[in-house]
Structure formats: structure tokens, C-alpha cells
Amino acid sequence: MGYFAFVNMKKILMIMMLIGFVCAKDDKITFSVYCKAYNKNLGSKAKYIDKMIRQVVPQEMTNYIPAKNTLSVMRKFYKGVKPTASYLYKSFKIRPNFRKWLKSKGVDYLIICGMNISRKPKSLILFYRILPVNSEGDETKFVRSRTWKGMQKRVAQLLQKSMLAKHVEELKSGKSDNENKGWFNEELPSGLAKSKVPGQYVWQQDLSTMVYVPGGSFEQQEIPGYYIDKYEVNNEQFCKFLNSNKDADVTQWIDMESTHSLIQSKDGSYVPKEGCELYPVVEVSWLGAEEYCKWAGKALPSKNQWLKSFHGGEQIPDIKNGQVSLVDNPLQQRTFPWGEEAPDLFVYRCNYHPQKADADGYGWLAPTIAFDGLGDSPYFCSNLSGNVWEWTADEEAEQRFCYGGSWNSGLETLKKPIEVSSEETKSDIGFRSVLTTE
Numbered sequence: 001m002g003y004f005a006f007v008n009m010k011k012i013l014m015i016m017m018l019i020g021f022v023c024a025k026d027d028k029i030t031f032s033v034y035c036k037a038y039n040k041n042l043g044s045k046a047k048y049i050d051k052m053i054r055q056v057v058p059q060e061m062t063n064y065i066p067a068k069n070t071l072s073v074m075r076k077f078y079k080g081v082k083p084t085a086s087y088l089y090k091s092f093k094i095r096p097n098f099r100k101w102l103k104s105k106g107v108d109y110l111i112i113c114g115m116n117i118s119r120k121p122k123s124l125i126l127f128y129r130i131l132p133v134n135s136e137g138d139e140t141k142f143v144r145s146r147t148w149k150g151m152q153k154r155v156a157q158l159l160q161k162s163m164l165a166k167h168v169e170e171l172k173s174g175k176s177d178n179e180n181k182g183w184f185n186e187e188l189p190s191g192l193a194k195s196k197v198p199g200q201y202v203w204q205q206d207l208s209t210m211v212y213v214p215g216g217s218f219e220q221q222e223i224p225g226y227y228i229d230k231y232e233v234n235n236e237q238f239c240k241f242l243n244s245n246k247d248a249d250v251t252q253w254i255d256m257e258s259t260h261s262l263i264q265s266k267d268g269s270y271v272p273k274e275g276c277e278l279y280p281v282v283e284v285s286w287l288g289a290e291e292y293c294k295w296a297g298k299a300l301p302s303k304n305q306w307l308k309s310f311h312g313g314e315q316i317p318d319i320k321n322g323q324v325s326l327v328d329n330p331l332q333q334r335t336f337p338w339g340e341e342a343p344d345l346f347v348y349r350c351n352y353h354p355q356k357a358d359a360d361g362y363g364w365l366a367p368t369i370a371f372d373g374l375g376d377s378p379y380f381c382s383n384l385s386g387n388v389w390e391w392t393a394d395e396e397a398e399q400r401f402c403y404g405g406s407w408n409s410g411l412e413t414l415k416k417p418i419e420v421s422s423e424e425t426k427s428d429i430g431f432r433s434v435l436t437t438e
Contacts, residue, residue, distance in 0.1 A: 052156050073101055088112050089127050089140075090277055102133045109133060109164060124151045130163055137207070139163050139197055142369045158373060163196030166322055183324040184212055184317075186225065189437060191297065198319045199380050201227060203435065206237045206296045210435065211380045214326065216315065218308040228301060228309050229432035231368035231382050232280035232390065233292060235262050235272035241292045242270040252423070253288025254281070260427035262365075278367040280388045280430040286400045286422040289391045289431040298433040300393040305434055306403050310337050310385075312378030329378060335415065337377035337384045342411070349375030350386030351407045352414055364407045364427075381432075385414050388430035398422075402429055 077098040081087065094102070094110060102110065113128040123146045131138040141158050145151040159165065182188050183199050191204040201210045208229050215225035242250055242263070250256075250270075256263055261283040262276040272279075284292075286300075293299050301309070311334055315326040331339055338349055351366040362370070365387065372382050384390075386409065389402035399421060405414035406428035420429065 107133050142372050161198050166196045198322050199324050213379050216313045218313050225437045227435040232430045232432050234278050234368050235281050236277040238281040239270045241295050255283040255425040258283045279365050280368050282427050282430050283425040285425050286391050293433045298435045301434040303392050303394040306392050309381050316378035338375050352386040352409050391431040
């Protein structure tokens, strides 16, 4: 399954794939990674990624073994599948027979990691996926850096917060998490589960990743605690909603006739255009966003909920050694979700329109996870600046407010809301949803 070169629009990306697995046996975790470099410039990097992953598990809790048979076994269960980087990153799932084989070997997690070299702009792009063998879902991270040193630092930080690291902590303590309690020791609403990633949750209806914003004062108003989507609603999620409402007039919700729409009708079902599953849904009206939220059992955020998620309240979460606590917010009037630095300082933190439209790596939309960790808000929300404007629930003079700017916004536009009618659709407007606790 090794390494592949493929053409993606204007870029030629050289792919390095790492495939490995983690086994838990008694109080030990047996960890194995398969590494091979396709591009000579990446060859020396594989062992460092391998080393970073292994460092997540303390040596005294580790049995490290080679995984020479993993690739041949996967080929057996995935005949006819082209293991492109795009497939492994977006669509790969553990098939039943392969899952059975993994379980027979005592494997807890399957790990897939890929590294791209982007020529314009010149940067490194790395993703890793940790897929639990004994349950559905996965943890996916996407990292971009202009330097290898920066890449190493960011990947190491993410791995220390990963579900693998959390598994180690559970083995150390001999305890499992209380399933009814959240990361802030709050009672979890029915249908919401605590993720293995500190500070994150999964909502059952649309499988969205959510984060918690504790209650408190904001803009001289008391706001009860709520959960908000970490990412914008993507095309795959919106298609599930459309397919459960096939008798409805969906033209009020989304303009699929637009050349910018990434959703199409095919063989009686609504599907994302190829390769666009994880891109944010666009050309969606406020009415469509509202109906999606109802279907998902959630709601559009109010203006103050959205702004609090952006700026942070009086207190914000802090993660240390897998534990989440609240600390005072040092920047309650921050200019951007991540702080005061310009979005193009050293590394691009969001998808917007600088002097060169594709200088941040994207000519227009970016996948919802493209800037994960680079431009997150105090509550770990991604893309609150840039990528797509986001609908909110508030209305004034028959106009709805959209916040956050988009791929088509200049630096100053990122800071200001716009007003749009409920029926209007645009190529740079999407949304995310909230779950209230009261």
C-alpha cells in the first residue's frame, strides 16, 4: 500500500504512507509501525514520525514489534481498491473481515499516516488517522507547516493529546472514563459521547465532533453552557440529511444548480462530488441550515454563542497531561480566534484571501479539517475565521447575520459580520450547529 504520486489540480504531491497498529495486552501496549519512503527527500523523515508515535507510549508499557505482514493482509481484504492518499485519508474504513483479523492479533488501533510535499506554496502537509478496531469512528488530524521542525513539534503535541495517549493514561490508572460525565465533569446530554481526544465530544445523530463552552457571562449576558461543532457541517453530513428528506423540496435549502455546489443528485440519492466529502457545505440557505439543525437535534448558534466560541468567555479550557481544566482568558477581546497574530504570520492559520488567492494552499474552499490546530479558538473550534461565512440564528429587519469571513474575504472583512436574507445562497456561506444544555 506504500507511496503514491498523484496530480491534484495545480499541485503534484508526493505521498509517504505509514501504516501500523497498536495492541493492548494486559498492562502492555504492543505498538508497530510500517514505514517506507517514496520520495528520497522524505526517506529520512519516516523514522522520525515513527519515533514520535512510539514516544506516546512509555517504554515500560511497550512491546515494539515490526508489522511486516500488515500490508499483505490488507491487500487480501481490499482487492480492487486503489489505495490512493485521498482514499486512505477520507474514505478508508476497517472492513469486517480485516477487523476480525486485527482482533485475532489483539490489535486495538490501526494507524495510517501520510505526508505530502506541496510545491505552491512550499510546505509540508501531514495527516494521521487512528482507527479503533473495537468500535466505529476514528481520530483524524491534518497538519501543515512550512518547516520540518514546525511539523515535528505540532505532530508531537497532537499525539500527546490523542486517543492513544488517553489509552495509556487509562492503563496507568486502571480506570475508565465515566460515560455519563463530560470533560468538565458536566452531565452529558443523551446522544452525546465523550471522545478519547481531550475536550472533544461526538454527537450520535450526525457524528459531528463537538466542543464544550461552559456557561458564564459574555457581553453583559449570562449564557448557559452549550456544545458547538468543532468544524463546519460538511457535504457528507448534509447529504445524509437530504437523503432522509427525499420527499421535501430541497431547492429551498440548497442550490445544487450552482457551479459552486459540491453536492449532486445521482441514482436517486444526494452525494458529495468526488473528493468533496469533507469540504463545508455551501450554497445552503439559512432555511436549509435551520432544517439540518432540527434533523440533527441541534440548533443554529445565536450571535452571542457564536461570538463567545470565537473570543472565549471569562474562562477557557486548558489541557495538560490529558486533563482539562478552566483558566482565566487572557484575551477576551481577541482579534482572531487564535489571538492577535495575523493569519499569515509564519504559517497560515485560516483560509482567506491574501494578496495571492492560493497563498494559503487553497484557491477557494478548504476541507473543514485543513487548518485544525493552527487557527483554533479558545474552545478548540476550527475555521471560525475564514473558509465560509457562518449562519447564525439572529434576525434583524428580515436579514440574518453571518460571521467569520470566508475564502473570499480580505483581512479586514474577516472581522465584520454581513447581513443576508434567509432564502439567499452563496458559494462562501456555510454553517455549524450548537447543542444547548438547558
